[in-house]
Structure formats: C-alpha cells, structure tokens
C-alpha cells in the first residue's frame with residue numbers, strides 16, 4: 025500500500041505538525057505502508073490559471089510543466105493521499121490549496137450526476153482515498169474544524185472516493201491508523 | 208460610499224467573476240457619490256500592497272470562483288496576508304461582502320466556503336454584509352443575451368439596492384442562489400440529461416477546435432503511459 029503526503033509546510037521544521045507526521049509515518053511504515061512526502065512550499069508549483077488547457081488542448085496535462093509533474097504519477101498510483109498543512113486564517117495553507125487546484129487534470133470535463141449532484145467523470149480508473157491532517161491555530165475552534173471537514177468532504181465527493189479521516193495533531197495516532205488500515 | 212473590490216479569479220480581467228461584478232457595479236454606481244476601485248488578486252506579487260488597501264478601505268467586496276470546493280489558491284494566499292488585521296481592530300468596523308460563483312449549478316457546492324467566509328469576516332473584525340452565491344457561472348460568457356438578461360438584471364438590482372442602503376436584498380440573494388440541490392423529481396430526468404449533454408457538447412467543440420478530441424480520455428500519468436514515453 026502506498027501513501028502520498030502532500031505537505032504544505034511553512035519551513036517550521038520541528039513544529040507540532042512535523043513531529044506528528046514523523047510519528048504517524050513511522051507507525052504507518054510499521055504496518056507495511058510505503059510513504060512518499062512532498063514539501064510543497066519548497067517546490068516549484070504554479071497557481072492554476074483557469075485556462076482549461078488540461079481539458080481541451082493537452083487532455084490530462086497542465087499548461088505548466090512544473091514540479092506537479094512529479095506529483096501526478098504518484099497520485100494516480102497511490103492508495104491514500106494525505107493533505108497536510110498548518111491552518112492559517114481558518115483553512116489549509118495556500119501552498120496546499122494551490123496544489124489542490126492543480127488536481128483538475130485528473131478528472132474529465134464531462135459531467136454526470138453522482139449522489140444526486142453534478143460531478144465530473146474521473147480521468148483515471150481509480151482515485152486514492154483522501155486524508156486530511158492539520159495543525160490548529162491558537163484560535164481554531166470546533167466551527168473551524170467543521171468547515172474544514174465539510175470542504176474536504178466535498179472535495180472527496182468530487183473525486184468520488186472515500187475521505188478516510190480529517191484529523192488534527194491532537195487526534196490520537198490510533199484513531200488515524202485505524203481509519204488508514206481500513207483502506 | 209466607496210467599494211473596494213478584490214477579484215480573486217486567476218483569469219483576472221477575462222473572468223466570469225468580472226462579468227457578474229460589472230452588472231452589480233452598474234447598479235451600485237446609480238446612487239450619486241458611489242464609486243469603486245478594483246484589484247486583481249492574480250497579481251500575487253501585489254498581495255501585501257493589496258492588504259494595505261484592504262485595511263484602509265471603507266467597504267470591501269471579495270469575489271472569486273469556486274476552486275476545488277473552496278477559494279482559489281491565490282485567494283487563500285491573499286487572505287493570509289490579511290492576518291495582521293486581526294490584532295489591529297479598528298473602532299469603525301469595515302463592511303465586507305462576498306461573491307462566490309461556481310461551475311456546477313447547485314448552491315450546495317458553495318456552502319462550505321460560504322460558512323468559511325462568514326467566519327472570516329468575524330476573524331477580520333468586519334461586518335459581513337452578505338454573500339452572493341451563484342452557481343452555473345462557467346457558461347455565462349457564452350450564453351445568449353435572452354438567457355443572461357434576467358441574471359444580469361438581478362445582479363444590477365442587487366448592486367443598486369446595496370448602493371442605496373448598504374445591504375444585500377435577501378429576496379434577490381435567494382433568487383440568484385437558486386436551488387440547493389436538484390429536487391428528486393429531476394433525477395434521473397430529461398432536464399438533467401439536457402444540462403449535462405449541453406456541457407458535454409461545449410467541451411467536445413472546444414476539444415475539436417484544438418485538434419485534441421481523439422486525446423480527450425488520455426491518461427498521461429498512468430503507469431502504462433509513463434512506461435511508453
């Protein structure tokens with residue numbers, strides 16, 4: 025089983041999130057997971073410019089041939105993608121958000137009704153499951169976490185996969201591992 | 208009143224967001240003395256200057272397209288620039304309003320980010336004048352005038368009333384917002400088949416225009432493909 029960690033860090037090495045990720049990774053490897061981690065803020069990743077080149081000019085390929093090219097092949101072969109970042113102003117850091125915007129080449133322009141709503145057909149046979157891991161800000165409350173969770177649940181609906189977990193660095197490792205080991 | 212607009216579409220001047228804003232602003236400027244200025248968050252190098260403008264502004268409108276069920280990355284980056292404002296609460300709370308428009312037609316697609324924006328206004332110690340939620344925005348620049356006339360008229364009226372009394376008209380907001388989800392009778396129905404069929408027709412025309420129709424299902428990053436190349 026392969027997991028990909030998309031880490032929208034702010035170079036705060038040794039932060040709570042760093043420590044949590046290291047511990048979680050270690051436990052995942054012990055249960056047989058292969059892991060790969062990308063430090064998004066240190067990579068060359070453009071913001072999506074909304075040009076639709078990935079849908080109607082070079083289907084499946086973004087107009088920007090940047091470090092996302094290292095990430096795409098890993099996503100389509102992974103069993104789990106963990107989106108992880110510190111919360112900032114109540115949502116995941118922009119280095120992670122811009123990477124999420126760049127996932128559009130992985131779906132097709134064509135629309136279907138999925139669970140009673142409009143969604144796109146997938147370009148690849150299967151999408152990995154998603155997981156979300158964030159570090160709270162001093163003012164993060166239950167409402168912020170509920171909004172975060174709702175937004176990612178919708179992302180998962182759009183990619184027609186399972187949202188395995190939405191966790192913070194305060195979530196017991198066992199809880200997250202339990203969900204991961206269901207995959 | 209002066210309204211300072213931040214257009215958060217990565218498409219900038221060519222955006223659907225701008226089209227909706229224009230009609231809102233045409234209504235808004237009907238009241239003598241009302242004026243606006245617009246800034247494009249696509250210029251990410253200018254974000255810290257824009258944050259300064261935000262802080263000085265009397266009333267602010269942040270408008271953007273829905274991107275992967277939330278705000279586009281450039282909008283998130285801008286919001287992060289606003290962080291210092293939290294500490295510096297002013298005596299006179301600023302008015303903010305938002306416009307979020309999406310490709311898919313149902314309002315439920317936008318609801319998570321809508322809740323985020325209500326909370327954001329509180330974070331920034333601003334008074335939230337409301338959130339304009341508009342689904343089905345992607346085709347707006349291609350639709351014939353008789354289809355868009357009504358929608359644009361609603362944006363105009365919304366802007367006009369806001370220009371007069373600094374509030375968004377609840378009835379108009381509701382009309383613009385449209386349905387939350389498709390009602391059960393529509394699923395699986397002719398209406399929806401027409402809708403998705405129309406969209407598919409549009410994408411296919413574009414693919415053909417670019418000589419890419421045969422490549423439409425390409426999987427450039429699938430292991431098989433990667434091996435071949």
Ligand SMILES: Cc1cc2nc3c(=O)[nH]c(=O)nc-3n(C[C@H](O)[C@H](O)[C@H](O)COP(=O)(O)O)c2cc1C
Nearest residue numbers: 216222223224272273274275276309310311344345
């Ligand atoms: C990267 C990307 C992600 C998008 N994600 C969504 C989405 O999650 N839900 C949706 O309804 N529309 C989505 N859209 C569609 C846009 O919201 C829609 O096309 C909008 O009208 C674009 O407005 P603009 O021209 O002002 O940028 C997405 C578009 C792009 C380019």
